[in-house]
Amino acid sequence: MSSGGGDRPTVMVTNDDGIDAPGIRALLHVLVSSYRFNVYVCAPDSEKSAVSHSITWQKALFAKPVEIEGTVAFAVSGTPADCTSLGISKSLFTSVPDLVISGINMGSNCGYHILYSGTVAGAREAFLNGIASISLSYDWVGGKSTINDFKLAAEACLPIICGLLGEIKKKTHPQNCFLNVDIPTDVANHKGYRLTNQGKTMVKMGWRQVASESEGGKMLSTMTMETSSPLGSESTLTNLKHELAFQREVKGSQVDNSDTDYNCLREGYITVSPLGALSPADMESQAYFNQWLAGVSAL
Structure with missing residues (x-):
């Protein structure tokens, strides 16, 4: 001791x-x-x-x-x-x-x-x-x-x-x-x-858009943008003048x-x-990837 x-x-x-x-x-x-x-x-x-x-x-x-x-x-x-x-x-x-x-x-x-x-x-x-x-x-x-x-x-x-x-x-x-x-x-x-x-239970998380602190609480959906495209489109996301803010939220759960x-x-x-510190895969997965890897080697 x-x-x-x-x-x-x-x-x-x-x-x-x-x-x-x-x-x-x-x-x-x-x-x-x-x-x-x-x-x-x-x-x-x-x-x-x-x-x-x-x-x-x-x-x-x-x-x-x-x-x-x-x-x-x-x-x-x-x-x-x-x-x-x-x-x-x-x-x-x-x-x-x-x-x-x-x-x-x-x-x-x-x-x-x-x-x-x-x-x-x-x-x-x-x-x-x-x-x-x-x-x-x-x-x-x-x-x-x-x-x-x-x-x-x-x-x-x-x-x-x-x-x-x-x-x-x-x-x-x-x-x-x-x-x-x-x-x-x-x-x-x-x-x-x-x-x-240890089981497999977990809370399923997602994201929601929240007010931008830099905008003084103004909702991001009203931000000034260089295009009228809906938020989420690739052109809009690359032309935003302000950063977006997102927060995690609970979407459900997975119960073991x-x-x-x-x-x-x-x-x-x-x-x-x-x-323990290691997380080995189950034997079924080991067997599957053992066979899969042999096929990859032959490509």
């Missing part, structure tokens, strides 16, 4: 909602008040949701000390993956953490959403560097959830954190994966832990009805999904 302070293990916490977000603050309160860990914090200085595993390249990062009781904490100008990389490098802290915890995210991270998640990337970055890690997400629902639910979620996950640290101490934990944990909306009445697999992370979460379980 790390020697950050006595025999207590050292955990480093990051997230993607930013260092001031209620999820990470609730997690830190529970970790510190348990008196079981040395706690480091290296989290983004602002919200970095849905940045996936992006990193800062060829530009300096800035780390500012932050006062969070019971911790050594820094707010960093980078992404969650940046924060983890910097936090485990011994550039900020005197020791390498035994475990990296990313979260608690405001919103679940199941199915294909895992690919977009900065929270999951914070844990994945530690895994890529040989350090055990967990990403934690709470299934926040507006009108039902309250800030206190983050504290309940952190308390519900404490046995998982302690259990994994026990395995790390004994050097018996699997090193070919990290854990993605989702906590149900009604966390006070959760049904216990459930080992699950099998016994996977999303459905188990909806049933009220705390889902625990082991993840």
Whole structure:
């Protein structure tokens, strides 16, 4: 175990909602008040949701000390993956953490959403560097959830954190994966832990045209153009005098009805999904492209 302070293990916490977000603050309160860990914090200085595993390249990062009781904490100008990389490098802290915890995210991270998640990337970055890690997400629902639910979620996950640290101490934990944990909306009445697999559920997104800020709120459909052609035609798009503004919107959803992370979460379980960094195709696709590639070679 790390020697950050006595025999207590050292955990480093990051997230993607930013260092001031209620999820990470609730997690830190529970970790510190348990008196079981040395706690480091290296989290983004602002919200970095849905940045996936992006990193800062060829530009300096800035780390500012932050006062969070019971911790050594820094707010960093980078992404969650940046924060983890910097936090485990011994550039900020005197020791390498035994475990990296990313979260608690405001919103679940199941199915294909895992690919977009900065929270999951914070844990994945530690895994890529040989350090055990967990990403934690709470299934926040507006009108039902309250800030206190983050504290309940952190308390519900404490046995998982302690259990994994026990395995790390004994050097018996699997090193070919990290854990993605989702906590149900009604966390006070959760049904216990459930080992699950990543499913294929995702929200289908589209785009809508919105008002241009540079036009002072004027709708883009009334912009001055050099042609009367309808918006969307090639000639119009190449002759616009002003930039266009678009915003994502939800168009629908793709739900995986099998016994996977999303459905188990909806049933009220705390889902625990082991993840790796590689995404191999299924055997059927491998067989298809093996035959296809042989044909391409003959062309």
